[in-house]
Amino acid sequence: MIADIMLEVVLPVFLLIAVGSWMQKVFKLDLYTLAKINFYCITPAAVFMSMYHSNMSGELLGTVTLFYAIYVLILYIIGSVVSRSFRMNKGMKAAFNNSIMLDNAGNYGLPINALVFRGDPLASSIQALVMSLQSLLTFTYGVLSIQGAKLKGNYRAVIIGFLKMPVPYALLLGILFQAWKLPLPTFLSMPLTYAQQSMVAVALLTLGAQIVKYPIRLYRLDVYISTFLRLLIGPAIGISIVLLLGLEGIAAQALIIASGMPTGVNSSILAEEYDNEPDFAAQTVLISTLLNIITITALISYAKTF
Template sequence: MAIFLNVVLPVLLVFFTGYLVQLWKKIDIKPISTAAIYIMTPTLVFRTFYTAEINVQYLYMIIFCCMLLFALIIINKIYSKIRKYPTDLESGLILSTAFMNSGNYGAPIILFAYGEAGFVYAIIFMVLQAMIMNFFGVYYAAKGRAGIRTSLKMVFKMPATYALLVAVFIRVFDLSLPGNLFMTIDIIAEATIPTVMIILGMQLAKIKWGNFEWGKVSYGVFVRLIISPIIAWGITLLLPLDPLLTKVVIVLAATPSAATIVMYAIEFNSKPRLVSSITLISTLLSIITITLLLAILG
């Protein structure tokens, strides 16, 4: 109960605030989301890479993300083959289960649970996941039609990608920013997490209830919330991860389906109803699963 009250509940209240405001005012989310994507998130990414002590653990994190992604894709392909699902349904299940909400859900959970040290890992994990999602997410949403070139373009359309590159450039050449400029970056970066949390609540308010394909939704939620962290735990046994990083990646692997992936499903007509249903239900049930997981990990 203490974990729920001290870690999960504060995060949920921010989501719920966005949810209620959206139900009440029917706000256009796009301008807020655009500001978060093109201003706030790149600033937070830059600050994180500019100030973080980069070491071999980040290489292990990249390996971890790739191993988890491919394991989940393989599971979905095997399941879809057994059930004889068509390609679009297989893609919808991959979108719903292979891409987690490590940013506007996972990062604040990690901040409340493990403090600033864990939060740095969470932000870097978020950047890696965003790149993976923009590449493989587009590829599977378009059922392979988009091709590698289109997927790569999506990665390089991300402002966060350039924020990362600039930060790495400054670190490599041992440069430094003037204090006043960094203060500006710091102010914007601090606003990022609460903003994206409110956006998630608003996005969830737009998902309509009813007529869920409960068999497929149950499978997707089970893979996202249960199978994914179990696989993540197994991968951590194979990699020499720092104890704190181990906890962080397992918790992030247990977060619900990424809300961003719903937009890809809609754009490419890859079972958007199913993807949004799994996103909504996994987000609600994660209140229980994340609380239990945090209690187990300590």
Template structure:
């Protein structure tokens, strides 16, 4: 576990820590940086990876089904565990539990833990989670126009169009011109460290988390139940070892900052979600190390 902590988690922590320190020392436009990552850098990473990935359609489809099945089970568990909270807080707990940070934190960790294959599987999960977050997220927070508004938001994301373009290029057996391909690759290489810096900036501005019962409930489900549920789903679907590892690792990630952003947009329990983001991020440093240590020891189904 110590090896996983030092070799897998620590590199991500170092880069994020730089962002945290900068956030404490000077004013940084975090929103502008987040938009740069979402609308410019991540689409390049999606395009570059999907154009050159060795993951076949069957494996990708199975992984997407597994991820969505795990999210559904976690949503039900969260709703049951938060049943006694008032409605606004209950919906926020469910949203915080099902919305994992498969981008800023998940992609670098997947790369460090399982190499290029881990990154490619992690990217498939990330794309799926982005679509799910912006479509179901508003509905989970109780917005009357949630699904319709979320679908409109997804269509404005260049990530979606880059993914579709890459799939079309693969189907037609076409390649980008060399100069354009190199430019996309160059931008893609910068994405993961900038993601971690953005995470550090956000964490540095949020301060120490306030511990409440809803926050503890959401954190326990996200970090402890998440990997267990994902492992069970992977076994039921008969996923092979690399798919299983990617799914369980993705389900071990902390609550995404997007959950907090959507909570503010749709009038949810912002404080509980913000504190859950902070607490799960801190707690995940240990739980991810434990998961990374355990996964190679588990025999493939």
């Protein structure tokens, strides 16, 4: 099973990431434009279509939301304890907590989910919901934590940024259209489907182009601690919550795999935007993504036992 997962899921993902990295080195891609295409077009389309075609019940939606709330709360507590133990300053504490709480549920998690579950509507909708919750966390806690450390207030930008996010609107519309059984006319369903189908390739190429920006530095202990918490403790927490909630089957598998994603690129983007430990943030993204080759393979294999 391990060999099959490596060949059929992990290798295709990292092959596209490698191509994106190569293209960035050779052609110097416009990462700003790529990020905007992903954020404002492809990801909202994928989220909407995943929820629209979902057979997720209201009860399961609430359960996934509860899972995620418990999950990030435990990570926050662990991050706060560790950062206090190492006597990190406020800025570093914010960057450290973001590195373990803000994972790559979008342009890495969605493709992994699509490959593992072969586009299963329930699995896709669970990952889309997790990604939407992750986006909300990024533009609320993620920004607030840094602003609290660097700007001492002035949260107007947080509110504006939150209202500009397309993913929550796509999530809500997808749920409403699915609940009310509203038909999509062809002139809407076809472009949304095309955008959704492009998601895996475009998201992974973009991720590869983004992470190659950062040179690897192998001397930072705090990066390894963050990576350990993100790639090993995160999944352990996810598995524990799944067992606590009594989840089984596709729902349990999707949530366990979702808990094993590497640090999200957004944590690095926020660090650069507010000049808050950008080198640390970049290293956690790069190193956790590379090491995830090993951890996600083992996690997928374990999740399949549920």
